Amino acid sequence: MVDKMLMMILIPLITAFLTTIILKQHKVVWTLFLAVSGYLSYTLFTMYGAWDLTWSIELGYKIFDSNLVLSLANNPLGWFFAFFASVTTMLIAMFSIAFNDDKHDSKTAPIWLILIFANIGIFFAQDWLMFFGMWEMMSMSSYFMIAHGKEIPAKAAKFYLSLSLVGTSTLLLGIISVARLSQTFDINASIDSLINLFATDYNKAILYIGLFAVTFFIKSAVFPFYMWPSKAYAESPDDFTPFLSTVMSKYGIYGIVLFILPILQNADIPALGQINEPAYILAVLGAITSVLGTILAIFETDMKKLFAYSSVANIGYIVMGLSTLSIIGIQGALFHSINHMVIKSAIFLSLAAVIYRTGEREMHKLGGLAYRMPLTFMVYLLGIISAAGIPPLNGFASKWLIIQALMSQNMLFVVIAMIFASTGAFMYLFRVLASVFLGQLPDKYKHIKEAPLLMAIPMTIIMLLMLAIGVLPGIIMKPVNAVLIGMGYDVQEASWTTVHSAFSNSDLNVTNIFYIFMAGAAIALVFYLFSAKSVKVTQDDNYTAGELPSDWGTTPERFNFSYGFYQPFKEMFNPMMDLISFDRWMAAFGKIVERISNGLSVLYTKSEGAILMLYIGVAILIIGGWII
Amino acid sequence: MMTVFNIILYSLFAILVGLIFLGIGRKVAARVHLRYGPPFYQSIIDVIKLMSRESITHNFVMDLGMVMALTGLIGTMLYIPIAGHIAFESNTNIIVIMYLMAIGHLGMAMAVSASGNPYANIGVSRALTMMLGYEVPFFTVMLGLIIYNQSSSVMVINLAQAGSIWNWNIWQMPIGFIAAEMALQAMMGEKPFDAMIAPAEIASGPMVELSGRYLGLGFLTKAVGVFVETALIVNFFFGGGTSVITFVIKQLEVFLIAVIFDNIFPRYKIEQAVKFLWIFPMGLAVIQLILLAI
Amino acid sequence: MNSSLFLIIIPLMGAFIALFAKKANRLMAIVITLFMEIFSIIIYLSGKLPVSVEIGGWQPPYGINFVLTPLSVGFIILINLAAIISLFIIRGEKSYQFYSTYLVLLAASNGIVLTGDIFNFYIFSELTAFGITALIAYPKDRKSTGAAIKYLILASTAAAFLLIGIGIVYKTLGTLNIADIASKISLLDPLTLELIIILMLTGIFVELELFPFNMWVPKAYLGGTASVNVMLHGMLGTAGAYTITRILLTMFTVDGSGLLVNVNIANSVIVIALLTILVSEIAAFNEKKIKKVLAFSSMGQMGLIIFGFMIGNEQAIVGAFYLVVANFVAKTILFVLTGEFIAMSGSGNWEDMKGIGRKHPVAGLAFVIGSLSLMGVPFFAGFWGKLGLIQGAINGSAFMVVGIVIVLITAIIEGIYFLKIAHTLFLEKDSDREYLSKARVHSIVIAAILALAIIAIGVKPGLIESNINSATDEILNSTSNYIDIVFPRR
């Protein structure tokens, strides 16, 4: 019997090469892609509980006086992320078949498959070298994925790439430092040795953790690396953006849960409040991330950029949840990770459907699409209700858990940040709803059709999924708790309907909320149905204070409020945002490097300097031999 | 079966009380203006009238949104204990209440936005900005309560104030109460925080395209909203109530304070309002929180 | 093993014959190089290594000798491989001068590696300088002539330094044999030693492309044709890497430690290596001419290799050897493909190479693989070098850790510009640009084979591990592995 683990990483890889050959047959290629992701989902499903499944290869490279072994192992945490990532990928893949038609084909299936290969590798890596290798593969392939052979996306991808490379460099440094400590690349051993290091050399241990943290923060876009998603998400292929937002933003989270969390929990670190100092830093970073993500999302006019920042904000929630170091918080964070996968795939897929039909990303140029694409609208609506954390949909329970955990750890100001962010979420979520789906339908979109069937199917599935998880949080909470039990935490098996918190008398029956909501809906419907009928009028038939748009020198089409939706808000925050724009700093830094680069290049073209430089070199050697 | 009956009863009660509050509010406002004012049941008559008139709709989203708005607020109301009674067995979690309330706002916003009228959109944009302004201080105050009682259940907070009048949280945390009152003013959309409605400026904002049944549903939503918001304050700071009557009277008291302030203040611009909310109520709430944490 | 002389004699004879072989000269060059490659592989596998070949029957230190060790023959194999590749990708050169000069260059670069005598080393390195200068100047245009003459002046000046150093060595130690010098080096007084090291390092650093001795490099790469670039990088660069191991790590080291006898000089060499990495990668960052980008990257890789060798512990040297191999293969791919791309697009700017990767996906993919290997991405050959280097450095002093940080920072810059270029290949072609020609199949095949080699080594570094371990062992224990070979009777 062929090794399951090996097959899981080989099949995407082989398919990647296969698809390269038949790249022009886009239907076949993307169907193959769907098949692979379906296969992975199925295999992962069967792998649940088989925690002794491993695969390893000896490389014949000696390190620490023993042969280097790369190994993959099935583990609860990795399985958890990998499984839900695969399911999400499968749904996106179904969407991709329809999306990548003659006009929209991005020809990226092979790279995406490599990305999936790296995805499995990251989640199941048993040693740091495997982890690092897969991490690099992921970074590089996602660069090509985002750039996808177009010029403007390539610029955005360059920004992403530079940050990725910073991340991989620090990760490598961290891995080698920690591996030197534990004399092995094994992840669990390195956790133990870092915990021991905290007892002897606190600062060094923090430095090592910091090296890892920078990498994870970059990949998950935690402050101060919150800028890249808005560029990368916006410019990547529209059907890839959901993957980027749902799956790829979780790598950093996975890394934190896998590596940083056990250390912070078990190491002997002086406490600060109910948690410890590094955890507090984590919490504050999470809080800043979500607040900044929210504010920047409110500023945005491009809908993909807006949701990129929304993803950033959500990552902030997850990080806050993790930083509590409590079981409730970790539950909430893991739960929210999955919820975020579902929600963002719903939102980005519906946006992709809109872009597929209209080819437009700027929100104020759209409008009224709900009347032409009702299903897409419903998917988006349920998506934002979830994203805003409104019951009875799925985003609520996880947010609730995180808030409860933060409150029970007395992290009050972090809670306030979280509340700010999730209230701010209404603003930007509604903004897209109002500008894209509601309001006046422009004339050129009068004849737009609903998204094709193959797109509608995955969107509907995701919609139902959101509802199902919202009503029965146990669908996710049961695996979450199984994972936590597998990781050695002391938790009970989750119930289907109820989520627990640390406070007294605050076990929340989520299913009941759904019932109550339905009851409320019934009562409201009664009022609605027993009132007099209404007549339908055209969309231009509006109250205009007795004047026509032409009276103001405008056209009916522009009789719409959607550009500069939150102008007053923007004016309030603009000065502050300008000040802390990491984007600008990085651009300035890039400019400096470019200038130095040009200067050096000129130095190399000037020939009269050659001999002089030779003498300078001799001088360096002489001075060096003398002084250093 | 009992639960279903309870739910219907509570909903109708809330709607009725809310509508009467609105009527009393109008009456009081008139008296402040030195007018006679309509009868206190005028709002009920208005709703019946509106419901029975023909109305115009732009598309299905309007219907969906208005129903969603009322749904959300009724759902919220069912989570709030009224004088220690609740419609069904729940732990009356504050966060659930806050988030459920949001669905009402979302539905309302969606409905009016679907009308395609720019005034409505401007109103919604202002309302959502304002929401960010008041939710944060309001929640900060609640956070203090939660930390104080080590529970996020309204019921628990309510019960903790039982007994003497001096157990009320208004005495325990007066600074927080003032902050909550200011936030409440904005939450109910009363002056000086009514930039989102601003009849003279943006033609009543969100309501501009509503007529007939939609405006009726809007009225009901508003009524339930008033009920919910005042009930929250009463539960948090006035020790709930021993009976439904005292509870409603306390609610009325809270409501009337808001109405009187509404009538003696001019209107803030939206950014001024948000700044105000983030400086004064927020500052007070934070001070309260720090005091509690120490 | 006297037959090892063929490695030098045959190409030299060929160089003369090429003057008369009219049309067959390319074929002859290929045959000779192929023969030499096969011959060196046979020597490598024969099991008779290591051995010292005394020429003319004179025993060292009086006579001249060749030293054939796994290390040197390994480098010979690489050099001849590069030579073959450079011959295959020649575009249009038919004249005898080219092939004649090429064969001299081949003989000289083999000689650099084989010789056990420091003065012969000087002669061979002068010869390579002539050879490569002539080849750079071969296109006869403004660019190449300027590059050639500048390189020649710089190389001659540097050679003067080398020669003075050799003279002082002879004056003080009375010998010119590398093994003999190595065994006596610690007898010298520190000041003389320092003087000798500085003079000789100046001589060899020019060919090693180290900053600030490397002002000639971008011009030379820009001036030369693609095949000359491969020679410059694959033959001269590889011979240069060998020079480090032999001159720095055998002649000037305390045996068994892998460290230079003079610690101060060792540190300043590390500083120079790091400066090279930093300067070259930053210079490449905003460079538009692809050949110059590759030239800068060559310099950077050379700095990296020297940094690895100078760290001096086992892991770092293993890493450095992996880097030598990986850099050799990856850069060869890039130079081969770059030659094709420039011919196709008719422009030296990488921004004009849009769409080539779409037209020739295999070539594009090979370019990407080469770039990834140079960046040190795992599962590509270059990673094992980088890993060993970092691991070795982190076990070293704080100074080395600073070096590692610099290396990692420059790896970021390198990654950005390489992938930027690699992605440009996959952009859509500008509609107003036409390709001047098609890429030649054999070039792409060569690139593809080398790319497969990169992946093979990357996934299974054990493939060349034993070779690299023996080479490392040879450096770390030079007494038993080198000096005792030359002087078995001592």
Add this chain to the structure above:
Amino acid sequence: MTMLNIFLLSSTSLIFIGLYGVLTRKNIVKILLSLNIIETGINLLLVAFGYVENGEVPILTSSESLKNIVNMVDPVPQALVLTSIVIGLGTTAFALGLTIRYYKTHGTLSIDASDEEEVMLNE
């Protein structure tokens, strides 16, 4: 001052004159001349290294001459110098050939001439 010291002094000064010339001259022919001066200096230096005051010719004609072996001039540097002269000649000839080409392509003998186009392309 011994003869050796004179040799050493003059050879070093020749080398430094040459190094200075290579650094400062712009004309290629002058640079090549400077290189030749360096070479001459080095050759002198090498010969000086093998120099023995009042030394004898290092030729062993008979067993008689073995007695004088201590007093013999070291022959190896002279062999080195011969080689070095040949190489120097080759370098000079080759470089002069290139210089002619340089003059043809650039129209000048100034070493700076070939830079403008590259600098311009780099902006």
